[in-house]
Structures are given as structure tokens and as C-alpha cells.
Amino acid sequence: MADVNIAVDEKVDITDVVCPVTFVKTKVALEELDDGQILQVHLNDGEPVQNVPRSVKDEGHQILKLQDNEDGTYELYIKKVGD
Amino acid sequence: MAFTNEQLERYSRHIILSEIGVKGQKKLLNSKVLIIGAGGLGAPAALYLAAAGVGTIGIVDADVVDLSNLQRQVIHTTNDIGKKKVESAAETMRAINPDVTVNTYYDFVTSDNILDLIKDYDFVIDGTDNFPAKFLINDACVMAKKPLSHAGIIRFKGQLTTIIPGEGPCYRCIFKNPPPKDAVPTCKQAGVIGAMGGVIGSLQAMEAVKYITGVGELLNGYLLTYDALKMEFHKVKLPARGKGCAVCSDTPTITELIDYEQPACELKAHA
Numbered sequence: 135m136a137d138v139n140i141a142v143d144e145k146v147d148i149t150d151v152v153c154p155v156t157f158v159k160t161k162v163a164l165e166e167l168d169d170g171q172i173l174q175v176h177l178n179d180g181e182p183v184q185n186v187p188r189s190v191k192d193e194g195h196q197i198l199k200l201q202d203n204e205d206g207t208y209e210l211y212i213k214k215v216g217d
Numbered sequence: 218m219a220f221t222n223e224q225l226e227r228y229s230r231h232i233i234l235s236e237i238g239v240k241g242q243k244k245l246l247n248s249k250v251l252i253i254g255a256g257g258l259g260a261p262a263a264l265y266l267a268a269a270g271v272g273t274i275g276i277v278d279a280d281v282v283d284l285s286n287l288q289r290q291v292i293h294t295t296n297d298i299g300k301k302k303v304e305s306a307a308e309t310m311r312a313i314n315p316d317v318t319v320n321t322y323y324d325f326v327t328s329d330n331i332l333d334l335i336k337d338y339d340f341v342i343d344g345t346d347n348f349p350a351k352f353l354i355n356d357a358c359v360m361a362k363k364p365l366s367h368a369g370i371i372r373f374k375g376q377l378t379t380i381i382p383g384e385g386p387c388y389r390c391i392f393k394n395p396p397p398k399d400a401v402p403t404c405k406q407a408g409v410i411g412a413m414g415g416v417i418g419s420l421q422a423m424e425a426v427k428y429i430t431g432v433g434e435l436l437n438g439y440l441l442t443y444d445a446l447k448m449e450f451h452k453v454k455l456p457a458r459g460k461g462c463a464v465c466s467d468t469p470t471i472t473e474l475i476d477y478e479q480p481a482c483e484l485k486a487h488a
Contacts, residue, residue: 151222158229162220165239193235 140198140211143171148186149178149207156182157189160212164195167214172198175210183208224316228270241430242270246316248429249273251338253326253354255280255302257414258368258421259344260292265422267310267317271429274310275338277322278302289411326350328474331357340425341365344418346403348395349477355380355388356474359465364428366421366436371407373445375417378436378455379424385437386458387465395477416443 146163148156160175167173177186187197190212198211220228220239231237231245250271252259255278266274282290282297282305290302297305303321310319322334326345331353335341341363343354351367358365359382367388368377380387420441427433440453459466 151225154229154233155222155226158225158232161232162225162239189233 140172140174142174142211143167145174145176147176148182149176153181153185157186160186160190161193164190164193164212164214169214169217171214173212173214175212177208177210179206179208183210186210227314227316231269236432237430241432244430245270245426246272248340249275249338250340250342250425250429251275251277251335252342252344253277253334253350254344254346255290255292255306256286256344256346257289257370257409257411258418259342260290260306261415261418262342262344262422262425263292263306263310264313265419266425267313267319269422269426270314270316271425272316273318273320273338275320275322275334276303276306277324277326277334278306279323279325289409289414291415326353326357328353328476331474332361335361335363338363340428342421342425343367344421346405347479348401349479351388352395352477353474356464356471358382359387359389360474366424368417368421370409370413370417371402373410373413374443375413375445376440376442377417377420377424378440379428381435381437382465384458386455387462389464389471390458390460390462391440391455393463398478410445413443413445416445 144163144167146159148159151159163173177183187200187210191197195215196213198213201209203209228242231242232239248271250266252263255276263274263276280302282293282300282302284298286293287295292309293305301323303323307319307321310317324330335357341358343351343365345351358380362382365380366377367380424436427435438455440455442451463469463471
């Protein structure tokens with residue numbers, strides 16, 4: 135399910151939590167990274183996939199790709215912007 | 218220090234804020250705040266700081282919970298009557314948030330103990346109800362260079378300021394000396410509306426959180442006054458620091474702490 139074209143620096147699974155902790159866990163993982171590094175987020179369909187990419191964008195990070203795993207989950211690739 | 222899933226959920230509304238985030242929440246968890254007075258101001262301040270995850274909270278008070286306190290001192294309950302206020306407050310804070318370490322000091326602040334009390338804390342909240350204590354706390358915080366939130370409430374009015382020693386005016390820059398004994402009524406004699414402690418004490422907690430996280434602009438250099446009857450807030454700019462101030466000028470005339478005399482009717486035996 136990982137995208138071979140994107141070199142991922144860190145992964146986080148947020149399928150075990152619900153909103154707003156989904157975004158909180160993503161944010162925590164992003165804060166650990168340096169500018170330009172890439173985070174892969176494993177998330178559920180529905181509310182997480184609707185809200186997390188938007189919230190991440192609002193914080194100024196770059197969404198590289200959202201990939202549908204076709205099993206009710208997605209992979210979200212985020213490039214950290216800023217420190 | 219990594220957050221547990223439970224902590225992520227507990228502090229999620231803080232962590233989501235771009236101004237706070239993970240870094241700000243970690244700063245709160247690593248911070249130490251001393252609250253002097255577990256009464257009308259100290260009660261809401263202590264509740265919000267405990268809930269916010271301020272890692273260490275010290276609380277100083279030499280009183281026991283009295284039935285007449287419960288109209289405004291929301292950290293104590295009817296079942297706490299007769300209990301030391303510091304113990305009652307500590308129990309409530311620990312029940313709200315087990316992440317918090319609470320240190321209790323069942324004592325009055327005096328010139329002998331105050332420097333020792335404040336020395337390990339990052340920020341001091343003055344929630345006392347009398348002028349001798351307010352001047353003592355100000356002078357000690359200036360001498361020890363501890364940031365301080367000063368506040369006072371009476372009837373339908375409240376006021377507060379934040380004092381960052383060396384960066385802005387102190388309490389003594391505004392008020393040179395305590396008023397003569399019995400010239401100003403205490404809230405015991407004059408009364409105070411219960412929610413006033415909630416408004417002003419919560420603002421003190423807000424200043425502590427902002428200081429610790431380094432977010433926004435503090436109230437140093439300003440006095441914020443609140444008149445509940447007119448529903449008016451005023452932010453009054455204070456004169457610059459130190460000019461002729463007996464304690465915080467570059468050539469202070471007060472270099473030792475002073476225990477001013479308390480009005481006799483306010484003195485209580487140390488039960």
C-alpha cells in the first residue's frame with residue numbers, strides 16, 4: 135500500500151483514534167520532523183479523510199498525495215513546511 | 218517526553234491550536250506556578266492551570282474552608298468545610314488532572330518565608346485579599362525577578378496587571394505604600410460578587426499560560442479594570458518602570474522585605 139515513488143521519513147497510524155485526536159496525532163508526528171521531510175499517515179475513510187488533510191494544509195504543510203487503499207483506509211503523504 | 222494517547226486526547230484542544238501545539242503543551246507540563254491564596258482568585262486560577270496541565274502547582278494559604286467562602290471559592294465544596302484550604306484545593310486539582318504535582322504550603326507569606334516559597338517557581342499568582350501581602354509579594358518577586366500576576370477584587374469590581382521585573386512597572390510603581398489601616402474595606406467587610414473571582418482569577422491563569430508558552434502579549438505595563446455593573450473593561454497604560462520606585466528602580470531604597478501590619482479585624486489565629 136505504500137507509494138514507491140515517495141521517500142517517506144516517518145509513518146503514523148491514526149486508524150486507532152477518532153477526531154480530533156486523529157489530527158492531534160498527525161500534528162505530533164509532524165512536529166518531530168524537519169522542514170522538507172515527509173510523513174506518511176495511515177487513516178480511515180469518512181471523517182478522518184475529510185478533516186485531517188484540510189487541517190494539515192491549514193497549518194501550512196504540503197499534501198503530496200492521498201492514496202485510496204480500497205479497504206476503507208487511505209495513505210496520506212505530507213511534506214513538512216517550516217520548523 | 219512522548220505523549221500517551223490519553224494525554225493527546227486530554228490536551229487535544231490545546232495541541233490543535235497553532236499557537237500552543239505540542240511544544241506549548243510540553244512547556245506547560247514542564248512549568249511550575251505558585252498560587253498565593255486559595256480563595257476567590259486562587260480557586261479558578263488553580264482549576265484552570267491544573268486542567269491545562271501545568272506540571273507543578275504550588276498553593277499557599279493559612280486558612281481552613283469556611284461556609285462563607287463557598288459562594289465564590291469554587292475549588293472547595295460543602296464537604297470541605299473545616300479542611301485546610303490548601304488540602305481541599307490540592308484534592309480537587311489532582312482529581313481534575315493526575316498529571317499535575319501539587320505542593321501545599323499551609324502558611325501565611327511573610328518576609329521570612331516568601332523568597333524561599335517563590336524560588337523554585339516560574340510564575341507567581343497573587344490571589345491574596347490584603348495589602349500587606351500584596352506589597353510583600355510584589356517586593357519579593359521584584360527582588361527575585363519572578364514574573365507575577367497581581368489582582369484584586371471587591372464588590373462588583375476587579376483589576377489585574379502582570380509584572381515582569383526589569384521589563385515593566387511593578388505594583389509599587391503604581392501604589393507607593395499600603396493604604397492606612399482600615400482606610401480601604403476588605404472584601405469581607407464590603408462584599409464581593411462570586412463570579413468576579415471567576416473572571417479575574419481566570420484572567421490570571423490566562424496570563425500564566427501565555428507567559429509559559431510565550432504566546433501573545435502580556436498585561437505588563439497595563440492595568441486592566443473590570444466594572445461588572447457597567448459591564449466595562451478598561452486597559453489603562455501604566456507609567457514606565459522604576460522612575461523613583463522604592464523597590465524596582467535602579468537605585469532602590471527598599472532592599473529588605475517588609476511585613477506591614479494587618480488590620481486587627483482581619484487577623485486570624487493560625488488554626
